[in-house]
Amino acid sequence: MKRRGLMKTAGIGSAAVATHAVAAPAIAQDMPEVRWRLTSSFPKNLDIATTVSDEFVKRVGELTGGKFQIKWFAPGEVVPALQVIDAVQNGTVESGFTAGYYYVGKDPTFSFATTLPFGMNTRQHNAWIIAGGGLELINDFLKDYNCVYVPIAHTGAQMGGWFRREIKSLDDLKGLKFRIAGFAGQVLSRLGVVPQQIAGGDIYPALEKGTIDAAEWVGPYDDERLGFAKVAKYYYYPGWWEGCTQTGVFCSLKEWEKLPASYRTAIQAVASEQMNWALAKYDAGSPGALRRLVAAGAELRPFPRDMMAAAYDIALELYDEMASKNPKFKKIYESWKPFRDEQYLWFRVAENTFDNFVFSQQASKKR
Amino acid sequence: MKRRGLMKTAGIGSAAVATHAVAAPAIAQDMPEVRWRLTSSFPKNLDIATTVSDEFVKRVGELTGGKFQIKWFAPGEVVPALQVIDAVQNGTVESGFTAGYYYVGKDPTFSFATTLPFGMNTRQHNAWIIAGGGLELINDFLKDYNCVYVPIAHTGAQMGGWFRREIKSLDDLKGLKFRIAGFAGQVLSRLGVVPQQIAGGDIYPALEKGTIDAAEWVGPYDDERLGFAKVAKYYYYPGWWEGCTQTGVFCSLKEWEKLPASYRTAIQAVASEQMNWALAKYDAGSPGALRRLVAAGAELRPFPRDMMAAAYDIALELYDEMASKNPKFKKIYESWKPFRDEQYLWFRVAENTFDNFVFSQQASKKR
Numbered sequence: 001m002k003r004r005g006l007m008k009t010a011g012i013g014s015a016a017v018a019t020h021a022v023a024a025p026a027i028a029q030d031m032p033e034v035r036w037r038l039t040s041s042f043p044k045n046l047d048i049a050t051t052v053s054d055e056f057v058k059r060v061g062e063l064t065g066g067k068f069q070i071k072w073f074a075p076g077e078v079v080p081a082l083q084v085i086d087a088v089q090n091g092t093v094e095s096g097f098t099a100g101y102y103y104v105g106k107d108p109t110f111s112f113a114t115t116l117p118f119g120m121n122t123r124q125h126n127a128w129i130i131a132g133g134g135l136e137l138i139n140d141f142l143k144d145y146n147c148v149y150v151p152i153a154h155t156g157a158q159m160g161g162w163f164r165r166e167i168k169s170l171d172d173l174k175g176l177k178f179r180i181a182g183f184a185g186q187v188l189s190r191l192g193v194v195p196q197q198i199a200g201g202d203i204y205p206a207l208e209k210g211t212i213d214a215a216e217w218v219g220p221y222d223d224e225r226l227g228f229a230k231v232a233k234y235y236y237y238p239g240w241w242e243g244c245t246q247t248g249v250f251c252s253l254k255e256w257e258k259l260p261a262s263y264r265t266a267i268q269a270v271a272s273e274q275m276n277w278a279l280a281k282y283d284a285g286s287p288g289a290l291r292r293l294v295a296a297g298a299e300l301r302p303f304p305r306d307m308m309a310a311a312y313d314i315a316l317e318l319y320d321e322m323a324s325k326n327p328k329f330k331k332i333y334e335s336w337k338p339f340r341d342e343q344y345l346w347f348r349v350a351e352n353t354f355d356n357f358v359f360s361q362q363a364s365k366k367r
Numbered sequence: 368m369k370r371r372g373l374m375k376t377a378g379i380g381s382a383a384v385a386t387h388a389v390a391a392p393a394i395a396q397d398m399p400e401v402r403w404r405l406t407s408s409f410p411k412n413l414d415i416a417t418t419v420s421d422e423f424v425k426r427v428g429e430l431t432g433g434k435f436q437i438k439w440f441a442p443g444e445v446v447p448a449l450q451v452i453d454a455v456q457n458g459t460v461e462s463g464f465t466a467g468y469y470y471v472g473k474d475p476t477f478s479f480a481t482t483l484p485f486g487m488n489t490r491q492h493n494a495w496i497i498a499g500g501g502l503e504l505i506n507d508f509l510k511d512y513n514c515v516y517v518p519i520a521h522t523g524a525q526m527g528g529w530f531r532r533e534i535k536s537l538d539d540l541k542g543l544k545f546r547i548a549g550f551a552g553q554v555l556s557r558l559g560v561v562p563q564q565i566a567g568g569d570i571y572p573a574l575e576k577g578t579i580d581a582a583e584w585v586g587p588y589d590d591e592r593l594g595f596a597k598v599a600k601y602y603y604y605p606g607w608w609e610g611c612t613q614t615g616v617f618c619s620l621k622e623w624e625k626l627p628a629s630y631r632t633a634i635q636a637v638a639s640e641q642m643n644w645a646l647a648k649y650d651a652g653s654p655g656a657l658r659r660l661v662a663a664g665a666e667l668r669p670f671p672r673d674m675m676a677a678a679y680d681i682a683l684e685l686y687d688e689m690a691s692k693n694p695k696f697k698k699i700y701e702s703w704k705p706f707r708d709e710q711y712l713w714f715r716v717a718e719n720t721f722d723n724f725v726f727s728q729q730a731s732k733k734r
Binding site (some may be wrong): 031059062063065118121122123124126127128129130131132156157158159219220237238239240243261262265266268269270272273275276277279280281283284285286287288290300302305308309312339341342343344345346347348349350351352353354355356357358359361362363 | 398426429430432485488489490491493494495496497498499523524525526586587604605606607610628629632633635636637639640642643644646647648650651652653654655657667669672675676679706708709710711712713714715716717718719720721722723724725726728729730
């Protein structure tokens with residue numbers, strides 16, 4: 001005990017001198033009152049996105065002594081679901097909760113914020129964004145749109161979606177009207193698919209009426225809520241166009257620059273916390289949702305391997321073409337692609353070997 | 368434009384009525400000055416753990432207007448590396464940054480905070496902790512130690528460690544003096560290994576002198592810094608005892624209960640943010656570190672499959688035995704094990720199919 005007492009005293013002494021000093025903070029009383037609006041792309045019946053929005057605004061308020069109040073709005077309350085970037089850019093709102101790849105029509109470069117077909121999985125994408133220079137590159141690109149990107153949620157690898165008929169070969173894709181978001185539509189169009197971009201809340205009626213033949217959304221947890229199994233029984237996997245799906249808060253650059261540093265820290269820390277919560281909630285809820293969907297008649301199917309292999313080649317060709325004609329895309333792709341390749345190599349060593357081993361043990365031994 | 372203007376007005380109206388109200392916060396000026404010490408198990412040359420500690424205390428300070436100041440101490444400055452829980456329990460410090468499984472000597476139940484052999488991967492563990500009831504169960508267990516657990520970092524699946532000689536079969540494990548943390552030592556002892564628990568900073572000299580025959584630590588990023596390749600050239604994978612490794616801040620329950628709610632929120636949000644940063648940093652840094660280690664002579668080897676299969680059976684037997692004699696272990700195991708099994712089933716559908724496909728494409732096509 002004596003020894004510990006001595007060490008304790010010495011420890012306090014050395015730290016008081018040293019490197020671990022707490023940064024001088026602004027005085028709380030001097031903090032300005034700030035009110036922001038956040039418009040979302042995600043309908044309220046998606047309970048994970050809704051809770052993320054609720055908790056985000058609540059906890060940012062809590063961490064700023066109530067001085068930074070953000071109110072969030074469901075799609076259509078302020079602007080339509082897929083016009084979030086426009087609304088931030090033109091100052092209609094100060095921020096929006098959306099997925100970058102909804103805006104590939106403006107520029108395919110938006111996709112890097114969310115995912116690309118045959119891209120990185122959740123961990124790998126986060127590594128690129130947080131520690132691989134990805135966030136800086138995306139924010140540099142977003143300056144032209146008056147936006148700053150703050151990642152706020154992830155779904156994990158998605159499912160391939162709901163099909164009214166089986167896909168047994170590449171031929172079955174010809175003329176297929178498929179609701180699919182982002183870049184993947186361009187890959188699939190080269191395989192004969194007619195891609196459709198439809199916001200989450202409008203997919204079910206389109207599928208029910210047969211206006212479309214198939215639709216992908218997220219995975220069992222959300223898909224069960226949106227009821228797709230009732231109108232299209234074949235449930236395909238994996239969603240090779242979404243090895244991960246990151247969504248974010250796109251803040252107005254102009255408004256962001258006015259914020260005190262501690263308000264920015266509050267946004268970043270709370271968004272990061274919500275990302276972990278959302279992903280955990282998807283992962284925890286998906287197994288049960290999938291069991292219920294299958295029990296209710298959904299037919300689980302892997303995509304044919306030849307279709308995936310063809311799509312893989314097309315995707316990588318498309319990226320090269322895109323890079324050759326779009327300098328903004330090229331600049332980010334030249335960071336993203338080698339980073340992805342290195343991540344694949346590394347994950348094949350420890351992470352994937354562990355996963356494959358334990359999954360095989362479970363499959364063979366049932367314990 | 369008119370239409371959007373109308374919707375905007377309607378939107379503001381409906382939200383003002385409604386469900387998205389910001390919680391009434393405490394007034395910043397009324398916040399108390401609080402000073403805490405945080406003692407760490409991780410030596411300063413592990414730059415990820417060091418940065419996590421630095422950023423954690425800095426950003427918590429920033430989010431509390433400088434009123435909540437935490438100072439952190441390296442191992443040995445206040446208490447030795449592996450006595451963090453004791454120091455929090457007896458009030459020597461208010462908090463500690465450590466891995467739960469260092470304390471399996473007190474109770475094997477501590478392992479659930481970190482990982483168990485053939486347990487869950489990073490995503491799955493987070494899902495259990497955050498959305499599967501894991502955190503509540505762990506905190507209930509920790510009451511007897513005056514602790515509250517706040518997860519703060521992850522390493523991802525670890526490597527199997529550094530061996531002075533090759534492991535070609537189960538027989539090669541007999542009598543092997545292996546530095547290995549936590550529960551895994553007990554599994555390996557049933558295969559003839561003599562497990563050793565040694566803190567990070569003391570492993571290298573033990574391996575160099577030949578006091579031990581092998582040592583596992585984390586993965587390429589940290590292992591390169593600790594220099595193990597110079598004294599043991601065979602580098603095995605995967606670390607099947609650490610499909611993930613979560614570390615956390617163990618706060619004094621007594622002190623935690625005195626904190627205003629917003630200080631707790633600051634701790635939780637910043638810790639969650641640091642977890643994402645640490646994992647990203649490990650993932651981003653590991654491929655390059657592994658390349659350098661191999662270039663410098665490290666020989667990469669997969670563990671023999673018969674050894675892993677034997678260890679898998681022993682681990683699951685051991686958990687059953689442990690549950691039959693330790694009610695605290697049993698209580699958490701009965702949540703953890705079925706959750707793990709369901710996660711395995713679900714990950715085998717979308718996530719693992721995606722990973723295996725893209726890894727195989729890369730392996731065969733080199734692009």
